[in-house]
Amino acid sequence: MPYTVVVAPDSFKGSATATAVAGALAAGWSSVRPDDRLVLAPMADGGEGTLDAFDVAVPGSVRHPITVLGPAGAAVDASWLSLPDGTAVVELAETSGLSHMPALAPLDAHTFGFGQAIAAALDAGATGLLLAIGGSASTDGGVGALAALGARFADATGRPIRLGNRGLGTLARADLSGLPALPPGGVRILSDVTNPLLGTTGAAAVFGPQKGATPEQVAGLESGLVRLARVLGGGQVPGARPVRPGTPGAGAAGGTGYGLLAWGAQLAPGSAAVGDALGLPALVRTADAVITGEGRFDTQSAAGKVPAYVSQLARDGGIPALLAAGAIDAETEGFAAAASLSALAGGAEGAMAEPERWARAAGAALAATVR
Structure with missing residues (x-):
């Protein structure tokens, strides 16, 4: 039959x-x-192709082209998606993914363009955000994205740190009070990665080699993330929500999960979110x-x-x-x-x-x- x-x-x-x-x-x-x-x-789990899956699955979706600063420092043509209910879908792989790296640069790649796309969606009136964070090229703890949204990360002299994990090595203070308020519908992080930020199962150890990091560079990436967790986790950062580095999913996308959680976002299973839309x-x-x-x-x-x-x-x-x-x-x-x-x-x-x-x-x- x-x-x-x-x-x-x-x-x-x-x-x-x-x-x-x-x-x-x-x-x-x-x-x-x-x-x-x-x-x-066709499915997705919060990584590459998530925007396409929602575009196909939800009638009335509209793509909005945008040019952002890519993870290697060059301009990248990307887009974000508005759904009929006012929710915006933003995909990190489109703005700050590995496909935009002419050569892997694990210490210097960043998520600034992802934050620019999020800001564009909010400026357009998005009432909620679905942030698909798979496929990242960087291990910057989400600092690039938060900086694009208005957060400040500075060294001991008060000067802004450079983008990428390399900049985390000089991080001394942070201020998240400049971040926009969360939209009424909230911010959900679409990811099926459950790794913590730090340690043998963390962002640097597990995913750093996939982004081109040597064993020595993995140690450097870990050190930068430790410094970020120490600064944000001290309870003295204006505008930051307390987040434990051991939170499942904090290590997603090179620690971008951790940075977004500090903004107030919530983790959501990526596959289930896309599956429900389909x-x-x-x-x-x-x-x-x-x-x-x-x-x-x-x-x-x-x-x-x-x-x-x-x-x-x-x-x-x-x-x-x-x-x-x-x-x-x-x-x-x-x-x-x-x-x-x-x-x-x-x-x-x-x-x-x-x-x-x-x-x-x-x-x-x-x-x-x-x-």
């Missing part, structure tokens, strides 16, 4: 968008089971199977990322969840079947060179498992 299959992958970062992956998986599936009904629901829970309840995936399925995937969220919806609905990923580096318990693009392509290089081709092959391989 024909199946109804919901196809809800995340983007394959640096390789293919969630929309492209969903289309390729569906094409591959249909080549094996042409009578099945495929429902495409109406994904209702779609899954009417389906016979669901396909999800991401570029690399590893031990962090279980911590609320798109595959974990979608597979939980499938379990709740009593239907099988199938996984397609660029690479699979963890046990796929909870999935009825799994397909690795790298395995199908004979290596990661081939899979990344032609992601849609191998996503189609993965869709066909998963369809062949249905009996």
Whole structure:
């Protein structure tokens, strides 16, 4: 009998968008089971592609182009999204993400442009903010974004510190009283990262190497974040909300989670927020199977990322969840079947060179498992 299959992958970062992956998986599936009904629901978890997911999911959304200071110091053309209810969605990856780095600069990359986009949304009258903070190029603790919004961070002489984590090494005082008031609908941080700010599972240790940091530079990044936590956590900073460095999610986006929490923002599960906007829970309840995936399925995937969220919806609905990923580096318990693009392509290089081709092959391989 024909199946109804919901196809809800995340983007394959640096390789293919969630929309492209969903289309390729569906094409591959249909080549094996042409009578099945495929429902495409490209997903995001607060990282790259979150703005696109909301744009597709919410009728009446409007994109607003903006030019900001990128993480490497050059101008970046980006956008933010207004929803019909007055909420604005701002994506850090669009303004301050790794894709805007011509060369990785872990000590100097910053989030100033992200703050500029937030300020633009507030100036336009946004009544609430959804801040998607995945894909950051920096480890600046969110200081760049807060500075763009009106906060002051100074050295011992009272001079503003330079942007980036390198500037945190001279941080002596801060003043957050210049930040705008939170909008009536509040500020929610969309992230599925639960890492704290500091320590072996913190922003520098876990994510610093992904942004190009050597072991020595990781130690420097950690030192800068320790200094930031000491200054903001002393209870003497005007306008700052008290935030413990150990708060789950404070380490998201190079500590941007910590900085936004000090403004008064609240953490929210990114996958669930996007899924609700898409109406994904209702779609899954009417389906016979669901396909999800991401570029690399590893031990962090279980911590609320798109595959974990979608597979939980499938379990709740009593239907099988199938996984397609660029690479699979963890046990796929909870999935009825799994397909690795790298395995199908004979290596990661081939899979990344032609992601849609191998996503189609993965869709066909998963369809062949249905009996």
